[in-house]
Amino acid sequence: MKAMFEYIGIDKTESIKVRHIVQKNIDIPWHFHPEYEIVVILRGAGNVFIGDGMDRYEAGDTLLIGSNVPHVFIDDSHNKEKVDENGIEVVVVQFRSAFFSGFSDLKEFYNVSSLLNKMQCGVKIAGKVENAIATKFCVLAQLSGLKRITEFLHILDLIGSYKNLHLINPIAAASILPNMRSHRILKVIQFMNNNYHHDLKLAQLARLANMETTSFSRYFKHHTRKTFTGYLNELRLSYACKLLIEGSLSVTEICYETGYNSISHFNRQFKRVYNLTPKAYRARFYTQH
Template identity: 35%
Template sequence: MMKLHQLDRSSINNSSFTTKIDDFPYFLRIWHYHTELELVVILASEGTCFIGDSIDKFGVGDVVLIGKNMPHMWLNDNEYFQVDSKRNAKAIAIHFKEDSFGKGFFEIPEMIHLLELFSRAKFGLKFLDLNKIIIKKIENLHELEGFEKTISFLQILDKLAKHKNTKSLSSLGFLNLFETSRSINQDKVQSYIFRNFNKSICLEDVAKIANMNPSAFSRFFKKVNRKTFSRYVTEIRIGFACKLLLEKKLNIAGVCYESGFNNISNFNRQFKIIMHCTPSEYLKRHNIES
């Protein structure tokens, strides 16, 4: 991972929110955050989505709402970075703030369900089985202007707020840790963890980055994450392993070592603890659902 960057997503066209189409050979590999909420629809390409401490596979048709100041990055698969690649990565991104339509706008009774949606989006919110009509409405938003565009956007938010099948991405622990004082160099800590989770990684090295002694860092980490550092790293590794399993490019042994585990038995044991099934059972269930 690169250093965490704060990006400016504010409107330069005297508009209360912005819509833009990203169409590149691959998405920018920047681990970043911004003060605006971000609604993303993936129109082309696939890869791995990093939101907070979550690692999830993304593909065409995915719709995700990311809360303000939540670090994230869309990383395309390796094929997209080949010199002779003919692939392209395309998405529509909408950036807005909770006060985009005026202070207190979303606090009136008719809009309170949208405020609740924004609260859920603090962790990153993925919408599953979303009606294609809503997705198309989001795509068309870029072609609208003025009052018509604003009304259409509010209708989209209304539909998303009422959609029941969603998946919360990042953990409460990450949110608490990230919002805590930067005196522990949280951006450097997270960058180091994401860059090294599939290698040998120890608490002492991370504590050194945070400028804390290991025991103090361990206590602090467990307090804000409600889990130990080793458990945190294991969950990230298992999340990455799930992504690799679904891609079906490696066998289970290959996934084990690629995810940072040293032996199959420990990988199977940790996978079952976190996913409540073995890797082979996970694959079997996914095949049935597909």
């Protein structure tokens, strides 16, 4: 399915657009826009698709989405067991990259610039900080003028300082994370991105990095925060999600296209990560679109 362009319509006299939305469900299709977007979930739950990644969201979560990154929120309104009769309630903040023009290279804006880069992967704020951040955005919706701008910058700086932000799209993350800027690790990641559908082995990647297998295994985990097997599996499943959304291949074809040699193994791995079978994942995406 091709993502639709959405015109946001931020007034030229505005720096950011903040909306407090209460409605029965989320009915915006798979879309993209040049503005950055932050969505605070106050009520409701469902699945969010950002680029090639997918994650679950619920009340208290905050999702951050980069410029021109296709995305869609599919709430649980179609699921009678999970639906909230009160509908959904969100705070949506949207802003242009031009808002930071002339500031992004300043040392004082390091946290904000780093966060904007990570937003291209899709960011989910979870854990102990999620409710505190959600509360701050709710307060932001009540402010205006210079107070709104200064509070907004403070929130972005605060989020940018967090060390363990959850990135939803692992493929986009490969060239963005600060600890993956080493030429050697980027060479390995690029090779994996181009050859994930082949039978890749740890020793093969170690040779590519000109390292011993044991040393490379530690090196890879240090830079990606994942084991080689875990990262490869996540990479394959992320591409599988993309193919499922595009809808042109069968589940069996996608299984082999993404490097799995057993449909049962593919189904188990997919369900372990997404808590859905590939068939159910595709059906959920198309339920409202």
